[in-house]
Amino acid sequence: MSQKMTFNVNGHRHTILIDDPDMPLLYALRDDLGLDNPRFGCGLGQCGACTVHIDGVPTRSCSLPVSAVGKGRITTLHGLGDRKKPHPLQTAWIEEQVNQCGYCINGWLMEGAALLARNPKPTEEEARAAFGDLICRCGTHNAAVRAVLRASKQA
Amino acid sequence: MRELELSRRAFLSTSGVFMIGHATPDAWAQAAKTSPKSPNNPDLLADSLDAYLAIDKTGKVDVFYGAIDGGQGLETSIAQMVAEELDVPLSSIRMIMGDTRRTLNMGGASGAQGVSRRGTSLMKAAALARQMLVEEAARKFGAKPTDLDVKDGVIYLRANPARRIAYTKIVRGRPFQAKVRWNGQWGNPHDIATDAPLKSYKDYRVIGQSPRRADLTSKVFGEQKFPGDVRLPGMLHARMVRPPVAGAVPTSVDETSIRHIPGAKTVHIKNFLAVVAPKEWDAVRALRAVKVEWSQSNPAFPTHREIHAHIRKAMVTQRTIEKENGKVEEGLVKAARVISGEYEYPTHSHASMGPGCAVVDVRANGATIYTSTQKPHYAADGVADLLNIPRESVHVVWMFGTGSYGRNDQGDATADAAVLSKALGAPVRVQWMREESLGWDPKGTASVNFCKAGIDEKGEVIAYELISRGFSRENVATNEGRASGTLAGQLLGAKLEPKNTFNIPFASYTFANNRVGWETISPLMDRASPLRSTHLRDPYGPPILFGSECFMDEIAVAVDMDPVDFRLRYLTHPRDKDAVRIAAEKAGWRKRASPRKDIDSASDVVEGRGIAYRRHFDTFIALVAEVRVNRRSGVVEPTRLVCAHDVGLIINPETLRHVIERQLIYGTSRTTVEELAWDRNMVTSIDWNSYPVLHMRHAPPRIDIHLIERPEAAPSGAAEMALGLVPAAMGNAVFDATGVRLRKIPFTPDYVKTMLNT
Ligand code: FES
Numbered sequence: 001m002s003q004k005m006t007f008n009v010n011g012h013r014h015t016i017l018i019d020d021p022d023m024p025l026l027y028a029l030r031d032d033l034g035l036d037n038p039r040f041g042c043g044l045g046q047c048g049a050c051t052v053h054i055d056g057v058p059t060r061s062c063s064l065p066v067s068a069v070g071k072g073r074i075t076t077l078h079g080l081g082d083r084k085k086p087h088p089l090q091t092a093w094i095e096e097q098v099n100q101c102g103y104c105i106n107g108w109l110m111e112g113a114a115l116l117a118r119n120p121k122p123t124e125e126e127a128r129a130a131f132g133d134l135i136c137r138c139g140t141h142n143a144a145v146r147a148v149l150r151a152s153k154q155a
Numbered sequence: 156m157r158e159l160e161l162s163r164r165a166f167l168s169t170s171g172v173f174m175i176g177h178a179t180p181d182a183w184a185q186a187a188k189t190s191p192k193s194p195n196n197p198d199l200l201a202d203s204l205d206a207y208l209a210i211d212k213t214g215k216v217d218v219f220y221g222a223i224d225g226g227q228g229l230e231t232s233i234a235q236m237v238a239e240e241l242d243v244p245l246s247s248i249r250m251i252m253g254d255t256r257r258t259l260n261m262g263g264a265s266g267a268q269g270v271s272r273r274g275t276s277l278m279k280a281a282a283l284a285r286q287m288l289v290e291e292a293a294r295k296f297g298a299k300p301t302d303l304d305v306k307d308g309v310i311y312l313r314a315n316p317a318r319r320i321a322y323t324k325i326v327r328g329r330p331f332q333a334k335v336r337w338n339g340q341w342g343n344p345h346d347i348a349t350d351a352p353l354k355s356y357k358d359y360r361v362i363g364q365s366p367r368r369a370d371l372t373s374k375v376f377g378e379q380k381f382p383g384d385v386r387l388p389g390m391l392h393a394r395m396v397r398p399p400v401a402g403a404v405p406t407s408v409d410e411t412s413i414r415h416i417p418g419a420k421t422v423h424i425k426n427f428l429a430v431v432a433p434k435e436w437d438a439v440r441a442l443r444a445v446k447v448e449w450s451q452s453n454p455a456f457p458t459h460r461e462i463h464a465h466i467r468k469a470m471v472t473q474r475t476i477e478k479e480n481g482k483v484e485e486g487l488v489k490a491a492r493v494i495s496g497e498y499e500y501p502t503h504s505h506a507s508m509g510p511g512c513a514v515v516d517v518r519a520n521g522a523t524i525y526t527s528t529q530k531p532h533y534a535a536d537g538v539a540d541l542l543n544i545p546r547e548s549v550h551v552v553w554m555f556g557t558g559s560y561g562r563n564d565q566g567d568a569t570a571d572a573a574v575l576s577k578a579l580g581a582p583v584r585v586q587w588m589r590e591e592s593l594g595w596d597p598k599g600t601a602s603v604n605f606c607k608a609g610i611d612e613k614g615e616v617i618a619y620e621l622i623s624r625g626f627s628r629e630n631v632a633t634n635e636g637r638a639s640g641t642l643a644g645q646l647l648g649a650k651l652e653p654k655n656t657f658n659i660p661f662a663s664y665t666f667a668n669n670r671v672g673w674e675t676i677s678p679l680m681d682r683a684s685p686l687r688s689t690h691l692r693d694p695y696g697p698p699i700l701f702g703s704e705c706f707m708d709e710i711a712v713a714v715d716m717d718p719v720d721f722r723l724r725y726l727t728h729p730r731d732k733d734a735v736r737i738a739a740e741k742a743g744w745r746k747r748a749s750p751r752k753d754i755d756s757a758s759d760v761v762e763g764r765g766i767a768y769r770r771h772f773d774t775f776i777a778l779v780a781e782v783r784v785n786r787r788s789g790v791v792e793p794t795r796l797v798c799a800h801d802v803g804l805i806i807n808p809e810t811l812r813h814v815i816e817r818q819l820i821y822g823t824s825r826t827t828v829e830e831l832a833w834d835r836n837m838v839t840s841i842d843w844n845s846y847p848v849l850h851m852r853h854a855p856p857r858i859d860i861h862l863i864e865r866p867e868a869a870p871s872g873a874a875e876m877a878l879g880l881v882p883a884a885m886g887n888a889v890f891d892a893t894g895v896r897l898r899k900i901p902f903t904p905d906y907v908k909t910m911l912n913t
């Protein structure tokens with residue numbers, strides 16, 4: 001039987017009807033709420049393309065059932081910052097021209113932003129470690145590390 | 156400033172000049188026999204300037220780029236090229252990319268030719284437009300065109316800059332209606348000529364600068380829409396149902412197995428099977444729940460572990476010698492020593508970050524397709540063929556999307572969605588799953604390189620042979636332009652159209668008796684094979700260069716020469732030699748033969764350096780790799796890559812550096828971790844563990860790129876040329892460090908340990 005669930009996404013509350021409490025959050029965000037930032041890359045928690053923050057913690061939304069979200073505050077890439085108020089890592093990301101296709105971008109930016117939140121001055125090794133689980137098929141790995149270090153210098 | 160009122164006719168009469176009296180009786184004349192109407196939109200004429208660019212009333216310049224930008228910055232680089240020849244601000248350029256209604260088929264993304272072919276065509280169009288505008292202004296000013304100059308879209312008298320007129324005042328939103336000479340070709344070979352002279356590189360103001368990429372900002376803020384984000388009213392979500400064993404086809408489908416899922420149903424046409432539902436998650440649930448009976452199939456594949464033995468013993472179906480001089484057999488007989496080496500390259504999946512995804516809306520009067528395929532015009536043609544509808548009734552809206560890096564699963568997902576949309580009478584969004592994307596995308600073929608060299612008493616190479624053997628690189632076409640080349644088409648019974656091609660890269664090594672060629676063998680399965688082979692990024696680079704450039708080092712070892720000196724001795728083209736010399740110099744290369752003699756035999760960790768060289772089209776590249784090898788664990792880490800890169804004229808140096816750096820990381824992935832696995836029945840690489848790709852810990856932490864400046868040389872391509880050198884440069888470096896020659900990609904710890912212990 002379908003039930004109502006309320007999500008707090010990018011500071012807005014959304015209530016939707018859910019048929020299957022095991023449905024991963026990714027599908028609620030994309031299909032029900034039309035929030036396209038998180039993307040489907042593997043559905044297995046292995047790539048990072050679907051990453052959002054829940055209470056500031058990078059989370060693979062493809063592998064989190066909607067029933068487990070609870071009252072967690074969800075932030076997508078667009079909620080991290082926009083053209084008017086960019087997150088410093090978004091600014092650095094543009095300055096370093098990190099991405100090619102950008103399909104992977106949610107994982108990298110959301111992990112990078114979380115790293116800077118817990119460690120504003122990471123070393124290169126720490127930045128590399130923070131990105132350790134992510135995949136990018138365009139080879140933007142080193143550029144992402146440079147962007148984190150650039151953002152940390154400006155902080 | 157004088158307001159110029161031009162009649163449409165006056166403008167047209169000026170443009171007429173360019174079509175009359177200038178045609179030269181060359182091959183281009185042949186093209187006159189071909190209809191210039193775009194098969195994808197008959198209103199677009201390939202011999203009309205208006206098919207290439209338009210200036211609107213506000214001064215915005217629409218550039219009709221019949222190809223795409225897969226994330227390599229072509230949108231900006233091509234805009235720079237047009238802005239340069241047209242003398243307009245870069246910000247006034249609007250790139251229209253890949254839309255089949257608005258652009259001609261210029262081949263899509265292919266062979267990294269965006270700048271070298273399609274960009275230079277558009278520069279010629281821009282030069283003609285500028286020339287027409289200047290001539291018109293000259294007539295109005297009563298001056299000679301040579302007295303005029305243009306800056307930022309404003310034409311002025313050089314002697315009296317106050318005498319000026321903007322392009323917009325001449326064009327006033329009207330078409331140019333001028334002819335260009337079109338070579339009668341669509342796709343990659345498409346080109347045009349005009350009589351308008353191009354600028355000298357010495358006058359460039361926009362080319363050579365590094366403006367930032369236009370697409371990146373919208374990606375960083377999560378604003379960029381990809382095909383998967385398209386939502387149309389009444390759209391259904393689909394998942395394809397693939398067989399557990401290759402070659403099996405659905406014999407019966409139990410519709411009741413998904414009855415509990417809201418709105419879910421199956422679509423079963425011949426051997427094509429899908430589930431659809433109004434909500435995406437329900438389509439995924441239906442895919443998991445649906446009960447299907449499959450026919451018996453026994454592909455009896457040689458597994459990925461056996462594939463190279465299979466390639467060695469299988470019957471050769473085609474042998475092509477691409478280059479031969481002298482008498483190789485006589486050279487080998489005369490030689491004091493003959494050395495030989497074999498090198499194995501695995502099967503690779505495109506393994507795109509995003510599995511194939513497309514939205515298609517088929518209506519009574521045609522179809523609209525939203526896709527990020529790298530070849531949109533072929534996607535339109537393929538859907539027309541598949542649905543048996545006119546080509547011009549199919550409209551492909553190209554969108555940014557996952558990097559495809561070859562003929563990936565995107566074209567197949569598009570065909571799937573087209574079949575489904577037609578069957579259901581509703582727009583359909585198809586999203587392939589991860590397992591499906593690795594299992595069922597068209598593949599890059601496994602191959603074996605057979606290398607041989609004869610050396611005389613003086614240490615001179617007097618015979619050389621390189622034969623590379625594998626599956627055809629076009630078992631399915633390099634684009635989805637025919638139903639036969641798509642999985643959907645094959646499942647629906649399209650007549651197969653495999654081609655036997657392979658190809659081989661060239662360098663200017665000049666040996667007295669020399670033979671370079673390739674051999675192909677039959678595919679393991681003819682129809683709807685998960686292993687069907689096609690073009691994967693730099694199709695014949697890494698597989699063959701791994702063999703040929705490692706073997707160059709083997710010869711250098713045999714004659715006890717430094718690998719750089721050895722290459723410089725046999726390379727003949729000056730740009731080849733410069734690339735090798737500069738890469739070595741920038742890497743701080745010390746002359747000596749490999750392997751290094753100063754290895755501490757007690758140490759687990761040893762380091763070495765290696766070089767590899769190639770030419771691809773008119774791009775000349777050398778790569779030095781420095782590696783660290785752990786002899787106990789077998790782990791090979793690239794510690795530094797140094798690349799010397801000569802692409803001719805450089806359009807955007809920063810973008811060029813980016814593209815080179817990122818492809819070297821991608822090349823490291825293909826060298827150190829990637830290998831498709833399968834058993835007797837089916838691909839067993841089903842996720843990012845069973846098809847490992849590069850993670851941060853494998854990435855070369857330092858990459859130094861040295862751009863060789865040759866502004867006088869035509870721009871060549873850069874988006875895939877350097878990556879092919881990674882396997883050989885790293886293999887040569889491992890040999891330098893350990894004295895052990897790796898003969899197989901990928902350099903996994905297990906494989907390296909085995910080699911070090913034998
Ligand atoms: S899509 Fe969620 S981790 Fe890959």
Ligand code: FES
Nearest residue numbers: 102104136137138
């Ligand atoms: S930028 Fe293309 S996958 Fe990361």
